[in-house]
Amino acid sequence: MSAQPLNMETVAWRLAQDIPSGSYVNLGIGLPTMVAKHLQGAICHSENGVLGIAPLSGEADEDLINASKEPAGLAAGGAFFDHAMSFGMIRAGYIDVTVMGAFQVASSGDLANWSTGEALPAVGGAMDLAIGARQVFVIMRQLTREGVSKLVERCSYPLTAAGVVERVYTDLAVLRVADAGFIAEELAPGVTPAQLQAATEAPLTIPDAIPTYRASIVEAPA
Amino acid sequence: MSAQPLNMETVAWRLAQDIPSGSYVNLGIGLPTMVAKHLQGAICHSENGVLGIAPLSGEADEDLINASKEPAGLAAGGAFFDHAMSFGMIRAGYIDVTVMGAFQVASSGDLANWSTGEALPAVGGAMDLAIGARQVFVIMRQLTREGVSKLVERCSYPLTAAGVVERVYTDLAVLRVADAGFIAEELAPGVTPAQLQAATEAPLTIPDAIPTYRASIVEAPA
Amino acid sequence: MTEVQADCAAAVRDVFDGAVVMVGGFGAAGLPTALLDALVEHGARQLTLVSNNAGSGDDAIARLLAAGRVSKVVCSFPRSTNSEVFQELYRNGDVSLELVPQGTLAERIRAGGSGIPAFYTPTAVGTLLATGKEQRWFDGRAHLLEHALRADFALICGEQADHEGNLLYRKAARNFGPIMAMAARTTIAQVRRVVALGELDPETVVTPGIFVDRVVEVPA
Amino acid sequence: MTEVQADCAAAVRDVFDGAVVMVGGFGAAGLPTALLDALVEHGARQLTLVSNNAGSGDDAIARLLAAGRVSKVVCSFPRSTNSEVFQELYRNGDVSLELVPQGTLAERIRAGGSGIPAFYTPTAVGTLLATGKEQRWFDGRAHLLEHALRADFALICGEQADHEGNLLYRKAARNFGPIMAMAARTTIAQVRRVVALGELDPETVVTPGIFVDRVVEVPA
Numbered sequence: 001m002s003a004q005p006l007n008m009e010t011v012a013w014r015l016a017q018d019i020p021s022g023s024y025v026n027l028g029i030g031l032p033t034m035v036a037k038h039l040q041g042a043i044c045h046s047e048n049g050v051l052g053i054a055p056l057s058g059e060a061d062e063d064l065i066n067a068s069k070e071p072a073g074l075a076a077g078g079a080f081f082d083h084a085m086s087f088g089m090i091r092a093g094y095i096d097v098t099v100m101g102a103f104q105v106a107s108s109g110d111l112a113n114w115s116t117g118e119a120l121p122a123v124g125g126a127m128d129l130a131i132g133a134r135q136v137f138v139i140m141r142q143l144t145r146e147g148v149s150k151l152v153e154r155c156s157y158p159l160t161a162a163g164v165v166e167r168v169y170t171d172l173a174v175l176r177v178a179d180a181g182f183i184a185e186e187l188a189p190g191v192t193p194a195q196l197q198a199a200t201e202a203p204l205t206i207p208d209a210i211p212t213y214r215a216s217i218v219e220a221p222a
Numbered sequence: 223m224s225a226q227p228l229n230m231e232t233v234a235w236r237l238a239q240d241i242p243s244g245s246y247v248n249l250g251i252g253l254p255t256m257v258a259k260h261l262q263g264a265i266c267h268s269e270n271g272v273l274g275i276a277p278l279s280g281e282a283d284e285d286l287i288n289a290s291k292e293p294a295g296l297a298a299g300g301a302f303f304d305h306a307m308s309f310g311m312i313r314a315g316y317i318d319v320t321v322m323g324a325f326q327v328a329s330s331g332d333l334a335n336w337s338t339g340e341a342l343p344a345v346g347g348a349m350d351l352a353i354g355a356r357q358v359f360v361i362m363r364q365l366t367r368e369g370v371s372k373l374v375e376r377c378s379y380p381l382t383a384a385g386v387v388e389r390v391y392t393d394l395a396v397l398r399v400a401d402a403g404f405i406a407e408e409l410a411p412g413v414t415p416a417q418l419q420a421a422t423e424a425p426l427t428i429p430d431a432i433p434t435y436r437a438s439i440v441e442a443p444a
Numbered sequence: 445m446t447e448v449q450a451d452c453a454a455a456v457r458d459v460f461d462g463a464v465v466m467v468g469g470f471g472a473a474g475l476p477t478a479l480l481d482a483l484v485e486h487g488a489r490q491l492t493l494v495s496n497n498a499g500s501g502d503d504a505i506a507r508l509l510a511a512g513r514v515s516k517v518v519c520s521f522p523r524s525t526n527s528e529v530f531q532e533l534y535r536n537g538d539v540s541l542e543l544v545p546q547g548t549l550a551e552r553i554r555a556g557g558s559g560i561p562a563f564y565t566p567t568a569v570g571t572l573l574a575t576g577k578e579q580r581w582f583d584g585r586a587h588l589l590e591h592a593l594r595a596d597f598a599l600i601c602g603e604q605a606d607h608e609g610n611l612l613y614r615k616a617a618r619n620f621g622p623i624m625a626m627a628a629r630t631t632i633a634q635v636r637r638v639v640a641l642g643e644l645d646p647e648t649v650v651t652p653g654i655f656v657d658r659v660v661e662v663p664a
Numbered sequence: 665m666t667e668v669q670a671d672c673a674a675a676v677r678d679v680f681d682g683a684v685v686m687v688g689g690f691g692a693a694g695l696p697t698a699l700l701d702a703l704v705e706h707g708a709r710q711l712t713l714v715s716n717n718a719g720s721g722d723d724a725i726a727r728l729l730a731a732g733r734v735s736k737v738v739c740s741f742p743r744s745t746n747s748e749v750f751q752e753l754y755r756n757g758d759v760s761l762e763l764v765p766q767g768t769l770a771e772r773i774r775a776g777g778s779g780i781p782a783f784y785t786p787t788a789v790g791t792l793l794a795t796g797k798e799q800r801w802f803d804g805r806a807h808l809l810e811h812a813l814r815a816d817f818a819l820i821c822g823e824q825a826d827h828e829g830n831l832l833y834r835k836a837a838r839n840f841g842p843i844m845a846m847a848a849r850t851t852i853a854q855v856r857r858v859v860a861l862g863e864l865d866p867e868t869v870v871t872p873g874i875f876v877d878r879v880v881e882v883p884a
Contacts, residue, residue, distance in 0.1 A: 022445035024654050043608070043654070045654070046836070047766065047767075048690040048691075048693070048836050048839050049690075049836055049838050049839050050835075050836050051652050051653070051654055052608075052646070061835065062692055062693060063693050063694070063834045063835040063836055063837040064693075064835045064836050065690075065691055065692075065693050065836055069690070069691035069692075069744075069745075074646060074835075076641045076642035077606055077607070077608035077610060077641045077642065077644075077653065078646045079610055079646045079649035079652040079653070080646055080647055080649070080833075080835055080836060080838055081649075081652060081838070082770075082838055082839065082840070082841070082842040082843055082870075083690075083716075083766075083770035083773075083839050083840050083843060084558075084770045084771060084773070084774035084842075084843045085558075085652075086767075086770070087558075087766065087767030087770050087771060088554075088557060088558030088559060088560075088626065088771075089626075089652075089654060089655075090559070090767060091558060091559025091560070091767060091785065091786065091787065092556075092557055092558055092559040092626065093559065094654050094655065115792070119754075119755065120742060120743050120751055120754055120755075120761075121743070121763060122740070122741045122742055122743035122744075122763070123740055123741070123763055123764075123765050123766070123793065124740050124741040124765075124766050125740070125765065125766040125767055126765075127765040127767075127768075127787050127788045127791060127793065128765050128766060128767030128768070128787045131786050131787055131789070132559060132767075132786075132787070158791060158792045159790060159791050159792075160791065161789075161790070161791065162789075162790045244665035246874050265828070265874070267874070268616070269546065269547075270470040270471075270473070270616050270619050271470075271616055271618050271619050272615075272616050273872050273873070273874055274828075274866070283615065284472055284473060285473050285474070285614045285615040285616055285617040286473075286615045286616050287470070287471055287472075287473050287616055291470070291471035291472075291524075291525075296615075296866060298861045298862035299826055299827070299828035299830060299861045299862065299864075299873065300866045301830055301864075301866045301869035301872040301873070302613075302615055302616060302618055302866055302867055302869070303618070303869075303872060304550075304618055304619065304620070304621070304622040304623055304650075305470075305496075305546075305550035305553075305619050305620050305623060306550045306551060306553070306554035306622075306623045306778075307778075307872075308547075308550070309546065309547030309550050309551060309778075310551075310774075310777060310778030310779060310780075310846065311846075311872075311874060311875075312547060312779070313547060313565065313566065313567065313778060313779020313780070314776075314777055314778055314779040314846065315779065316874050316875065337572070341534075341535065342522060342523050342531055342534055342535075342541075343523070343543060344520070344521045344522055344523035344524075344543070345520055345521070345543055345544075345545050345546070345573065346520050346521040346545075346546050347520070347545065347546040347547055348545075349545040349547075349548075349567050349568045349571060349573065350545050350546060350547030350548070350567045353566045353567055353569070354547075354566075354567075354779060380571060380572045381570060381571050381572075382571065383569075383570070383571070384569075384570045551778070551780065555783070558771070559785070559786065560771065560783050560784065560785060561784050561786075561802035561803060561805075561807055562783065562784045562802055562807075563775070563780050563782065563783035563784070564780065564781050564782045564783070565779070565780060566779065566781075582781035582782055582811070583781060585781075587781055587782075591802070612867070613867075614867070615866075615867070646835075647832070647833075647834070647835070647868070648867070648868045
């Protein structure tokens with residue numbers, strides 16, 4: 001595996017380009033929070049009862065935190081509500097896009113991101129978001145630290161939800177989940193089709209004319 | 223039937239004496255609304271999303287109406303909420319007493335107060351209140367206009383709910399629903415045990431020492 | 445995305461024949477009169493109306509019914525004072541009725557807006573309104589299975605809205621507004637005042653804008 | 665009837681061994697710290713705790729757990745940052761865990777507070793957390809039957825309360841407070857300020873006092 005792994009900041013930026021202005025978006029814990037600052041005109045939902053959650057800009061307030069329990073800000077036009085309404089919104093399909101991390105994504109769209117079989121699992125709102133949001137986007141590194149592909153034919157970890165993932169953004173490529181498996185849509189800068197193929201343990205189509213995207217952000221040092 | 227029917231205002235007053243201060247009370251449409259002005263320290267719930275509903279005192283406001291759709295007032299400490307919460311409150315047992323009118327009450331506590339079999343029935347919140355409130359008190363005249371008892375062994379009209387009525391306040395007596403049927407607790411002023419017995423078509427116990435209550439209000443002309 | 449509409453005609457422009465339309469209000473409080481009048485003008489037919497009442501006197505629901513636009517009514521209290529318009533249509537078989545206890549109606553709408561397809565409730569067990577419904581026991585008590593209600597459109601009445609669609613209501617005019625806003629694909633709110641973004645206190649917003657598609661200002 | 669309590673000890677005086685106790689908060693926001701500390705002091709044991717989290721670092725939930733007062737936790741996210749206290753108790757078998765997806769947890773509590781014994785939800789279908797649960801199809805989609813959660817006590821944290829028990833919250837500290845208040849037989853709220861009757865705007869009350877049994881002022 002010789003692909004130069006992209007800074008995930010660039011991947012977060014690339015993902016944000018696929019979220020239209022005016023979308024209602026929920027960003028999961030971890031990598032997905034990196035997407036926040038690249039969004040243009042989207043309205044962010046936080047499952048702890050906030051619409052209009054925004055990066056912190058000013059003094060931290062212990063009563064205004066995001067789903068990762070970090071201090072946050074509130075955009076003009078935001079609103080607070082209780083947990084029942086917050087998850088009602090999610091289940092009823094009002095969230096246009098949820099961005100989540102993952103341990104594994106299967107070519108069927110199955111998502112595994114809550115448990116690796118550890119003794120003490122925790123699920124949070126992952127299962128609700130996975131089945132409720134209109135689109136599930138995953139952002140993750142394509143390989144584990146051990147170099148194993150997280151794009152798989154069938155998840156070996158416990159499922160969060162079956163057949164829900166629509167798009168996957170990794171440090172190697174942008175992929176779409178289709179009937180026949182993953183379809184690569186764009187390569188990350190500096191990645192070759194062969195490198196992507198080698199890092200994918202699932203049915204994968206790489207079109208001959210696959211483009212490489214260019215990030216228009218200045219990357220911070222990895 | 224020679225009993226002198228009481229002014230229902232007196233009955234409403236008598237009923238109100240059995241509602242302790244601090245109770246949460248829902249008053250149904252019609253006769254039950256007469257109870258409002260005799261309550262002491264109770265907090266009135268209106269199913270259209272109001273706690274602290276009070277008799278109108280001031281100018282009518284089209285946005286502040288009671289369940290009978292009449293202009294109302296709001297007590298200090300009142301609150302507005304939506305219909306789902308309003309009926310959640312009712313079903314979950316937060317209403318201590320609901321006062322309802324009735325076409326018939328059976329000695330089993332069955333209540334019929336929404337339909338007499340007419341072509342176009344209407345139910346409103348009657349069924350929710352009947353099963354949800356901790357205590358169901360009925361206020362009604364004991365006889366129909368045709369002189370037929372509304373206290374029955376078995377309701378001939380469609381049920382609102384089975385086995386829910388706890389106490390009945392009529393122009394003849396105050397009655398309790400017990401396993402063996404109605405137990406008269408007090409007679410209305412001027413009513414004899416024989417008159418009550420004659421006006422009741424259901425199992426009825428009239429204790430020998432049954433008291434007659436005295437209304438401490440000045441009755442308006444009938 | 446919430447659109448601020450110039451007038452009620454624009455707000456109801458795409459209500460289609462056969463649509464399910466929820467209409468807020470309890471009596472006159474919260475009744476979206478201007479939107480209903482625009483709907484009469486618009487002309488959509490064969491509507492299913494989900495509302496607590498079925499018109500009173502010549503109020504806006506009665507006008508919609510009188511114009512012959514409604515084929516079915518789902519409500520709890522069709523026999524309001526002066527509900528002659530509905531009563532005659534019903535007697536003539538021109539409109540059908542699904543009578544639902546008020547709390548069950550509210551909870552079915554709330555379920556529709558919360559991604560809950562069905563729930564159990566103790567209301568109406570052992571009554572005529574339980575006919576044909578599944579009964580099941582929980583904790584020693586019988587309950588009925590009830591299904592969620594969703595709608596193509598909700599017409600509701602608020603007090604204030606901002607450009608994000610956040611809504612405040614006024615007093616008991618709130619009633620069905622918040623839950624109908626959640627349960628409809630397209631929610632249209634007439635409000636007495638549209639205010640700029642940032643003018644509403646995020647603590648006091650009752651219906652977050654995510655549920656509201658169109659707002660139109662109709663001063664009192 | 666709502667009682668204004670002089671202190672937290674009085675407010676939690678009758679929490680009994682084996683009680684089910686709901687505790688509001690999402691992380692530190694809305695956590696009723698003073699009430700939880702009073703509960704540790706009070707000494708009730710064998711508690712079932714219903715809360716989103718199972719303690720972090722040495723927060724008030726962790727202190728209650730560390731004191732050995734909890735035998736079961738119902739929550740969605742027990743593995744928070746620094747949840748070592750819970751993790752060790754769990755590993756040693758001293759506390760059991762019912763893991764519930766966060767939205768299902770919220771909806772079960774809301775159902776408990778709304779007289780709904782059970783409902784169907786699409787969340788968790790086909791996952792390990794569906795084990796043993798009834799599955800049923802509605803509109804071509806599989807759902808799980810979930811049961812209401814109720815509690816003997818709810819400990820929640822508000823911003824202001826009046827003497828009727830009406831509550832306001834602050835920002836994202838609202839979270840589970842409103843639904844837990846509905847779902848408990850005895851709801852106890854610590855608030856930053858108790859105000860006189862009439863000082864709260866009836867339009868902005870989030871939790872009506874009917875759901876609140878005791879309030880105690882705990883300034884920030």
